[in-house]
Amino acid sequence: MAILSLVAPAVLIALAFLVFGLVNSVLFLGVSGCLFLLLVLVGKAWIRRRLPTLVQNSVGFFHPFADSGGGGERVLWCAVRALQDAYPDLQILIYCKAGNTAQSLCVRASSAFSLDVDDTFEVIPLTHCHLISPNSYPRWTMLQQALGSAHLAYDGLSQAVPQVMVDTSGWAFMYPLFRLAGVKVASYTHYPTISTDMLQRVISRQAAFNNDAGVAGSPLKSLVKVVYYYLFAAAYGAVGGCTNVVMVNSSWTREHISKLWWKFTQPSLVYPPCNVSQLAALKLDRKLKSLYLVSLAQFRPEKDQAKQLRAFALARQRAAALERQREAAISQGTAVVVVSPFFEAVLAARLKVVGSCRNAEDEERVVQLEALSRALGLNDCVDFCVNAPFSEVQQLLGGAVGGLHTMVDEHFGISIVEYMAAGTIPIAHNSAGPKMDILVDKSCGYLCQSEEEYANAITEVLQMDQSRRMKIARAARERALQFSDERFQEGFLRALERGGLLPLNLHG
Numbered sequence: 001m002a003i004l005s006l007v008a009p010a011v012l013i014a015l016a017f018l019v020f021g022l023v024n025s026v027l028f029l030g031v032s033g034c035l036f037l038l039l040v041l042v043g044k045a046w047i048r049r050r051l052p053t054l055v056q057n058s059v060g061f062f063h064p065f066a067d068s069g070g071g072g073e074r075v076l077w078c079a080v081r082a083l084q085d086a087y088p089d090l091q092i093l094i095y096c097k098a099g100n101t102a103q104s105l106c107v108r109a110s111s112a113f114s115l116d117v118d119d120t121f122e123v124i125p126l127t128h129c130h131l132i133s134p135n136s137y138p139r140w141t142m143l144q145q146a147l148g149s150a151h152l153a154y155d156g157l158s159q160a161v162p163q164v165m166v167d168t169s170g171w172a173f174m175y176p177l178f179r180l181a182g183v184k185v186a187s188y189t190h191y192p193t194i195s196t197d198m199l200q201r202v203i204s205r206q207a208a209f210n211n212d213a214g215v216a217g218s219p220l221k222s223l224v225k226v227v228y229y230y231l232f233a234a235a236y237g238a239v240g241g242c243t244n245v246v247m248v249n250s251s252w253t254r255e256h257i258s259k260l261w262w263k264f265t266q267p268s269l270v271y272p273p274c275n276v277s278q279l280a281a282l283k284l285d286r287k288l289k290s291l292y293l294v295s296l297a298q299f300r301p302e303k304d305q306a307k308q309l310r311a312f313a314l315a316r317q318r319a320a321a322l323e324r325q326r327e328a329a330i331s332q333g334t335a336v337v338v339v340s341p342f343f344e345a346v347l348a349a350r351l352k353v354v355g356s357c358r359n360a361e362d363e364e365r366v367v368q369l370e371a372l373s374r375a376l377g378l379n380d381c382v383d384f385c386v387n388a389p390f391s392e393v394q395q396l397l398g399g400a401v402g403g404l405h406t407m408v409d410e411h412f413g414i415s416i417v418e419y420m421a422a423g424t425i426p427i428a429h430n431s432a433g434p435k436m437d438i439l440v441d442k443s444c445g446y447l448c449q450s451e452e453e454y455a456n457a458i459t460e461v462l463q464m465d466q467s468r469r470m471k472i473a474r475a476a477r478e479r480a481l482q483f484s485d486e487r488f489q490e491g492f493l494r495a496l497e498r499g500g501l502l503p504l505n506l507h508g
């Protein structure tokens with residue numbers, strides 16, 4: 001009885017505190033929510049008053065450097081082409097650096113990508129593109145670029161406001177402004193502005209700083225940096241939440257974007273268009289009299305061609321051992337030869353290391369690789385083809401039975417897709433893009449990690465009989481076509497349509 005009379009008031013007091021806390025937090029959330037809504041409404045009204053009215057039936061593409069010739073621009077022009085084909089009445093606006101005209105951009109798209117775009121779109125010139133150049137900001141680069149991009153977006157909107165804006169260059173800090181202006185936003189992200197890997201790296205660098213007692217004052221600096229990165233990542237997540245449709249170019253990017261952006265729905269994975277149609281027109285069967293493997297990569301350190309040479313040497317050593325065994329058996333007059341009769345293929349095969357050099361360091365790397373090749377005893381069976389023109393590369397791909405790739409954690413691996421389109425069986429590194437996006441189905445190639453695994457795959461591919469090889473090559477080509485222009489266009493249109501951005505509501 002005495003215990004109860006003690007416990008009861010305690011429980012009552014605890015309950016009272018709980019209720020008080022709950023009421024308080026609900027109040028706090030409610031009040032801040034209302035304030036936020038009010039701010040948004042006021043901001044919207046303020047911005048709408050300053051900007052021109054919406055251009056009816058229009059879709060904008062925000063791409064400041066639309067006149068470049070990189071993968072991002074290929075995405076832009078393929079997307080524009082898709083809209084022109086599917087919605088011919090649409091008014092397309094392209095927001096890009098001042099000085100470009102629709103005609104000059106079409107000529108560029110045609111020469112850089114063999115893409116045939118109608119010059120019926122309108123160019124909205126942006127005059128302050130230096131605002132987003134990283135070179136303008138030695139310090140706080142990400143933050144200043146982000147603010148610069150919002151400024152640039154305002155610059156564009158004050159000339160014309162589309163109903164839908166497609167961002168194909170990843171300037172996420174413009175999205176809130178677009179939404180306030182009443183524009184729906186679709187984003188196509190190649191690469192997150194800040195990634196969880198980057199945060200991890202900043203943190204581990206801080207730990208390294210702390211260990212270095214000699215650097216006074218640095219722990220504080222790196223702490224500031226960590227806080228800056230975290231705040232920036234939170235802001236990036238919030239602005240990413242302002243999108244209506246999110247597309248990403250790879251599983252890797254999808255993983256990061258879905259972790260960072262404040263969205264409930266998963267981003268749509270729309271692979272970027274690769275130039276595979278001509279490769280896919282090559283014949284699938286190979287002249288097996290001149291059997292060879294190909295390696296296609298720039299001569300950069302991370303491409304690790306040395307590993308390919310060592311694996312090839314290992315495969316040859318094993319085949320040579322088998323050959324010696326057989327010779328010994330024959331000279332001893334043993335009737336039954338127990339070794340596989342196919343090892344000759346490995347000894348007869350060549351490896352063609354194809355790639356381009358960007359600078360003197362790359363050229364030095366080629367010299368080192370040649371030396372390694374001699375040291376491994378491969379001088380008679382390895383060829384280096386440096387800076388070969390595309391037509392020659394294409395021919396080499398069309399004759400190879402297997403293609404090697406050894407870069408660790410490559411985000412994609414376009415060379416692997418090119419192997420596959422050409423009907424060359426890929427032997428790729430078992431990580432990132434090759435593992436998550438390209439060779440998800442094991443029936444169209446090999447994923448390896450150690451030199452042993454590479455040597456096994458090389459042996460298997462070289463010794464394969466023609467019917468099995470054709471079967472794999474056919475599956476590989478089929479998979480490579482997932483990365484074609486047509487697939488990209490389908491995926492792009494479907495994502496906009498599913499998100500309700502297309503077809504446009506003409507009275508909205």
Ligand SMILES: *[C@@H]1O[C@H](CO)[C@@H](O)[C@H](O)[C@H]1NC(C)=O
Nearest residue numbers: 112113114275278279390394
């Ligand atoms: C696309 O491939 C064809 C041949 O396959 C080549 O002539 C053209 O230059 C390539 N275009 C690009 C942008 O790579």
Ligand SMILES: *[C@@H]1O[C@H](CO)[C@@H](O)[C@H](O)[C@H]1NC(C)=O
Nearest residue numbers: 190191249250272411412413
């Ligand atoms: C996505 O874009 C990034 C940055 O341009 C690139 O490194 C990566 O290879 C792309 N992924 C695919 C699947 O093309």
